[in-house]
Structure formats: C-alpha cells, structure tokens
Amino acid sequence: MNARLTRLAAVVAFVILWEATARSGWFSSILLPPPSLVAETGWKLLTGGELLKHVWTSLARVLTGFAIAAVIAIPLGIIAGSTPLLYNIVDPIVELFRPIPVLALLPLAILWFGIGEASKIFIITYAAFFPMFINTVAGVRYTDPMLVQVASTLGATRAQIFTRVVLMCALPSLAVGIRLGLGFAFLALVAAELIASTAGLGYLIMDSRLTFQTDRGMVGVVALGVLGFAINAILVRVERWALAWKQDISAAEVK
Amino acid sequence: MSTGDIAIEGVTKVYKPQSAAPVHALSETNLRIASGRFVCIVGPSGCGKSTLLSMVAGLMRPSSGSIRVGGALVTGPGPERGLVFQEYGLFPWLTVRGNIGFGLSCRGVPAAEREAIVDKYVNLTGLSGFDNRYPSELSGGMKQRVAIGRTLANNPRVLLMDEPFGAVDALTRESLQDEILQLWRVEQKTILFVTHSMMEAVYLADDIVMLRARPGRVFATLSVPLAHPRRRTDQSFLAFYSEAEETFKQEVGRHS
Secondary structure: OOHHHHHHHHHHHHHHHHHHHHHOOOOOOOOOOOHHHHHHHHHHHHHHOHHHHHHHHHHHHHHHHHHHHHHHHHHHHHHHHHOHHHHHHHHHHHHHHOOOOHHHHHHHHHHHHOOOHHHHHHHHHHHHHHHHHHHHHHHHHOOOHHHHHHHHHOOOOHHHHHHHHHHHHHHHHHHHHHHHHHHHHHHHHHHHHHHOOOOOHHHHHHHHHHOOOHHHHHHHHHHHHHHHHHHHHHHHHHHHHHOOOOOOOOOOOOO | OOOOOEEEEEEEEEEOOOOOOOEEEEEEEEEEEOOOOEEEEEOOOOOOHHHHHHHHHOOOOOOEEEEEEOOEEOOOOOOOEEEEOOOOOOOOOOOHHHHHOHHHHHOOOOHHHHHHHHHHHHHHOOOOOOOOOOHHHOOHHHHHHHHHHHHHHOOOOEEEEEOOOOOOOHHHHHHHHHHHHHHHHHHOOEEEEEEOOHHHHHHHOOEEEEEEOOOOEEEEEEEOOOOOOOOOOOHHHHHHHHHHHHHHHHHHHHHO
C-alpha cells in the first residue's frame, strides 16, 4: 500500500472514530458533537456568509500584524546583523523582551490600546517580530566569509557584496523566520480574539461556548486549522521557488 | 615592464593574537615573478604559503614590505588578481553561468558582452551542457572548473591558486592539471599556484619556490628545465623530480 493511501486512510479512520464516539452516548452531544453535525453547521455558516465574515476579520488582523512586524523586523535585523555596534545595542533589549510570553502583555495591550483593533494588531505584531528579527540577524551574521572574499577578489564593491552575497546568504534563515513569524502571529491572533472581540474566528469559538453551541465552535476551530494550513502551504511554495538552488530545503510544518 | 609581473619586496607577516605571543607566519620574503610564468609555491603546512598568496590577492596586508603587480602597489583585492580557493567558494544560489558572470556583472559589463564572455569560458572549462546547473548538482572537479572559469572571465593579469586541486580525487586532479596548463597556454596569464605536492609542482611549473615552516621562509627557487607536455614517467621528469624532492627533504626534513 502506498504512503499517500495510508495517510488518507488514517484521516478517514480518525473521522469515523470521532463520529462513532460522539454517537455512542458516552459523552453528551453538547460536549462532543459528531463530525457530521460540525460539517452541517459549517455548511450553514458558510452559505449564510457568517463564516466568511469571521475568516476575513481574522485574516485581515493576522496579515496586518504580520506585515507590520516584517517591515520592522527584517530591515532592523539586516542592520543589526551587519553592524556590530548596533547589534550590541539592539540584541540585549530584544533578549530582555523575548522570554515574555505574548499573552502576558494582553491585559496591558488592552489598557494601552483599548479593546478595538489596535490592541489585537499590537499583540500579533509583537509576537511575529521576534522570530523574524532573530532569524534575519542570524542569517546576516553567519554569512560564509569565504564567499565575501571571493566576491571582493572578483571586483565586487562593498555595496555589491552586501546585496549580492550577504543578503543571499541570509535568505534561507530569513525564510525560516517568516514562517515562524506567521505561526506566532496565528497563536497571538486567537488569544487576542478570545479575550475581547466582536468578530473573528476566536470570537466565533468563544461566543459558541457561551451559548453551548459546541458544533459552531468546532467550525471555528476547523476553520483556523484550514486557514493556517493554507497559508503555510503558500509560504512553502514561495520558499521552494525562491530557494530552488538549495536542495536540502525542508518542507517541515513550522507553526 | 610587463603587466602581469609580480614583485614581492621585503614582505613579512606577523599575526598578533590578543592573548598569545606574536606568530611569525612569514619572515622577510623577496620574489620577482616575470609576466606569464607558471610558478608553484611548495611547502609544509604552516610555512605561510597561503598567507603569501592572500597578501598578493590583497585579502591580507603584509606586516612590512610591499607587493606590486604590474608595477601597481597592492592595497586590496582587485579583479586583475583572480584567486581560486581550494574549497571552490561558488555562490550556491547562482547557476554555473551566474557564477562565471558574477565578476563581469559586478563590474557593469553590458549583458550582451557578458553573455559572450560567459559562453567562452563555459566552453573553455568544458562545462557546456551544465550551464544552468546549480553548484550543488556538480562534482568536485566541475565545481573547480566553474571557479577557474569565473576567475578567468574577469580577465585577470595574474591567477592565484590556493591548493586548487587539493579537494578532488587523484584522477580528476590529473585531468585538472592538464586543463590548467591548456588554459595557461591559451590565456597567457601569470600563475602563482600553491601546492604541497612536489609531483604537482614539477608537472606544472616553470619555477618552483620552496618554503619551510616556523617561521615561514623561502629557502630555494628552482627552474624546471622540462618542456611541455611533460610525462610523469619520463626519465628526465623523474630525475628532476628526485632532485627537487631531495632539495626539499634536506631543508624541511632537517628543520621540522
């Protein structure tokens, strides 16, 4: 039996097991709705337009926060990675903030930015910043010195060495940072939406819990999974294309 | 004065580690290499042969003395002095063509001219058909051909080679030796070639410069009185090889 078939069979078996368990009567169907009911509810939410509204709200938040983080983290990482003085200024500050779990900042963020969009975007940006910054710095700092020497003996100027060698050397590490950053952004998104929001997939889950509509909540959970999977798949494609020269590229799920 | 000649005058190199005594990598060295010569530098590890080459390349400054290439003082790296590394140093994100054209593109050579030069060196180095491969898809011998082609495409006056065939297998090594001699005949460059193999030096060089270690110092310079093409099994080749090996062993054997 080939591998693909085995994998498909495992998923089908899982869904069947879930359905059987839910219908067995061991658990209340309020706590564990069968997948058929979740699918039915999902279809209703989808055709009714409600699901897409929540997906869009969440997606807009995640992408905005992630984009802001990228615009700050990548240039800052490049500068810090290539200037020892700036590295020694920025790095200790980053190390100071990095171990703080982003959820710990949520109450403060609400205090500072209110319960509207700004606090959510802040939390997402904050979470996505660190992996992107740290991986950019590492990529720039660990440029192969031999390649820099080669370029200089071939007549490259300092600026050319930077753009054509240092940045290219940093690219694989940068790609890892971007994928991790997006994963962190998703985690932060759900946390921010669970606490205070009136739309988004996190809100859908929270609101369903309050009204005991577990099936509706599960639709939100599945939608988050599908969204995260789809975005990661797009990034893996882009990465494969941009780093085609690198044979040992790992397509491992990083989230 | 021809443009590919190298004048090394009173050059020394002392490394000063922060927490240890200074290391004399190379004591006073004087060498004059005429344009178009193929010179091999032979010596044990630690004799400063790679240091000397790096200084000619401009990647390292001498502690004292001066190096002139074509009459111009060496103050930093430059495309007129091409360097080929043992570990190839190919840009992994560029194809064979991209690597060979790198120097040309940095120096702003127009695309059409660049493509023509790249084509020439792809053919000269026997890489036709592999133009669009990435370095990770090439064998060691092919990687070194790309590195040599990339350096020659820049049209340097001097080709500096730091144990260029040290990382490939013996058979590939012999064919690369023949290829570099062929390229040298066609391109008329001055070649400064570092090796630790006396056999390689006798096969390739017009002149052999011998160094000993601790401190690095030139102790002999031999002219190789053999015409090309040389055969490793000829009596005259073997006789000269034994003589060179003897000279080397006497000095290096006694002191190391």
